[in-house]
Amino acid sequence: MTAHATEIRHLSAHEGETVTLTGWVETTRSHGKVAFAVVRDGTGIVQCVFLKKELPESVWEALGDLTQESAVRVSGTVKPDDRAPGGYELGVSRLDVLSLAEDYPIQPKEHGVDFLLDHRHLWLRSSLQRASLKVRHEVEQAIHDFFYENDFVRIDTPILTGSIGEHAGTLFATDYFGENAYMAQTGQLYVETACPAFRRVYCFGPTFRAEKSKTRRHLTEFWMVEPEVAFADSDDNMRLQEAFVCSIVERALERCQEELEVLERDTSKLEVIRAPFPRISYTEAVEILHGKGSDIQWGEDLGAPDEALITEDHALPVFIYNYPKQAKAFYMKENPQDPRTVLCNDLLAPEGYGEIIGGSQREDDLDRLRERIREENLPEEAYGWYLDLRRYGSFVHSGFGLGVERTVAWITGRHHIREMIPFPRLMNRLTP
RNA sequence: UCCCGGGUAGCUCAGCUGGUUAGAGCAUCUGACUGUUAAUCAGAGGGUCGUCGGUUCGAGUCCGACCCCGGGAGCCA
Numbered sequence: 001m002t003a004h005a006t007e008i009r010h011l012s013a014h015e016g017e018t019v020t021l022t023g024w025v026e027t028t029r030s031h032g033k034v035a036f037a038v039v040r041d042g043t044g045i046v047q048c049v050f051l052k053k054e055l056p057e058s059v060w061e062a063l064g065d066l067t068q069e070s071a072v073r074v075s076g077t078v079k080p081d082d083r084a085p086g087g088y089e090l091g092v093s094r095l096d097v098l099s100l101a102e103d104y105p106i107q108p109k110e111h112g113v114d115f116l117l118d119h120r121h122l123w124l125r126s127s128l129q130r131a132s133l134k135v136r137h138e139v140e141q142a143i144h145d146f147f148y149e150n151d152f153v154r155i156d157t158p159i160l161t162g163s164i165g166e167h168a169g170t171l172f173a174t175d176y177f178g179e180n181a182y183m184a185q186t187g188q189l190y191v192e193t194a195c196p197a198f199r200r201v202y203c204f205g206p207t208f209r210a211e212k213s214k215t216r217r218h219l220t221e222f223w224m225v226e227p228e229v230a231f232a233d234s235d236d237n238m239r240l241q242e243a244f245v246c247s248i249v250e251r252a253l254e255r256c257q258e259e260l261e262v263l264e265r266d267t268s269k270l271e272v273i274r275a276p277f278p279r280i281s282y283t284e285a286v287e288i289l290h291g292k293g294s295d296i297q298w299g300e301d302l303g304a305p306d307e308a309l310i311t312e313d314h315a316l317p318v319f320i321y322n323y324p325k326q327a328k329a330f331y332m333k334e335n336p337q338d339p340r341t342v343l344c345n346d347l348l349a350p351e352g353y354g355e356i357i358g359g360s361q362r363e364d365d366l367d368r369l370r371e372r373i374r375e376e377n378l379p380e381e382a383y384g385w386y387l388d389l390r391r392y393g394s395f396v397h398s399g400f401g402l403g404v405e406r407t408v409a410w411i412t413g414r415h416h417i418r419e420m421i422p423f424p425r426l427m428n429r430l431t432p
Numbered sequence: 433u434c435c436c437g438g439g440u441a442g443c444u445c446a447g448c449u450g451g452u453u454a455g456a457g458c459a460u461c462u463g464a465c466u467g468u469u470a471a472u473c474a475g476a477g478g479g480u481c482g483u484c485g486g487u488u489c490g491a492g493u494c495c496g497a498c499c500c501c502g503g504g505a506g507c508c509a
Contacts, residue, residue: 034466108470110444114501211507403509
């Protein structure tokens with residue numbers, strides 16, 4: 001019988017046939033005359049069964065020398081077996097060792113985070129990491145599909161910038177032919193300018209924050225998706241956020257059942273995510289917090305413990321809207337009903353995952369915006385092109401930014417966002 | 433930057449009020465075993481106890497400084 005080359009995910013179509021697989025050895029267990037090897041090929045894992053009496057001596061010896069993560073080609077008969085993870089196993093008739101691996105540092109047991117991050121390039125192969133990154137991939141695809149289906153045009157914004165985003169203190173600077181360049185903190189200012197060209201636009205890319213944060217919610221390099229919509233006010237903005245977040249969660253539930261199971265995610269917590277989400281004004285939130293014993297003063301931004309107190313009462317993500325002006329960025333539109341506040345919102349994920357979205361209606365009045373830039377002591381000359389947007393046909397517009405890693409952490413139920421990106425950049429980690 | 437916790441074998445950790453030669457499990461190597469799921473059993477090798485200094489007859493253990501890591505705060509997505 002000719003061995004047919006295939007992949008593990010397709011094994012069910014080859015029951016009883018002899019097939020050839022290529023992949024990496026996860027574990028081996030030998031019992032003298034029968035031995036097992038679990039092989040991963042990137043599409044799944046399968047247990048391979050080796051019987052000494054049915055194999056040439058050379059194959060049996062090669063098996064004995066097999067090390068964890070060696071690359072192999074195996075041929076054998078596909079048979080269903082309830083004892084095997086995946087439901088199928090391979091009765092091996094042939095084994096080619098393509099590359100014998102050296103002693104593999106990561107064992108199938110507990111390791112410390114620091115050790116694992118030092119070996120991130122190898123850790124990616126582990127099952128929980130594969131599952132998380134697969135969910136990330138699906139979330140990213142869901143993001144693109146949502147905007148594509150809703151007639152948004154993707155605008156790729158620059159990573160190297162001359163002017164600045166929000167706060168100069170948290171920008172990474174680099175040399176640009178003798179001039180200072182900064183790594184983008186946000187694509188928002190650029191994406192706003194594309195609104196008059198395409199009406200609905202978004203950018204999606206890495207952003208950089210030189211914040212000395214050491215928490216499970218922070219990375220110095222993270223991915224953010226930032227839509228911007230012309231003639232949309234703050235309420236329209238929140239409705240868009242709801243629909244967007246729901247579509248992402250729905251997609252993960254639809255396409256990542258297997259991964260969420262590996263991650264032991266309680267998917268009932270995700271199945272209830274439906275619009276509309278609760279909307280609580282900042283002022284209401286402060287009152288609620290006072291009722292819960294917090295001593296927050298009106299005007300202060302909500303801290304992480306405050307956010308946790310608010311979200312503990314809700315199974316859905318919660319909007320907190322219209323924060324005090326002094327707690328928010330210069331480009332947010334003043335609230336005509338209450339000029340102490342601006343038209344903006346955060347979206348807090350349930351189960352303690354915290355802020356996954358920050359959004360606002362943008363200040364479209366040239367003089368007001370100029371005034372705010374001065375109040376914040378920002379260099380007005382750097383914002384010339386941004387101010388032009390208010391000179392040539394200014395318009396009501398709104399947008400938001402969603403943090404991909406935080407969103408994936410929530411969906412997967414994992415506790416640290418450093419595992420939600422293939423190669424996390426942290427305050428003290430630049431390699432691998 | 434601030435507040436906690438930690439640094440002992442390749443990995444994960446134990447090591448009491450300071451006391452003889454530094455402990456375990458896993459991994460590695462040798463051997464046994466025909467159904468294992470982190471297989472099991474027997475044996476072997478493997479240590480700059482984060483670094484420097486101090487106290488002491490004697491320091492992994494006590495003191496000081498520094499380095500590194502983790503958790504949290506602030507800031508934010």
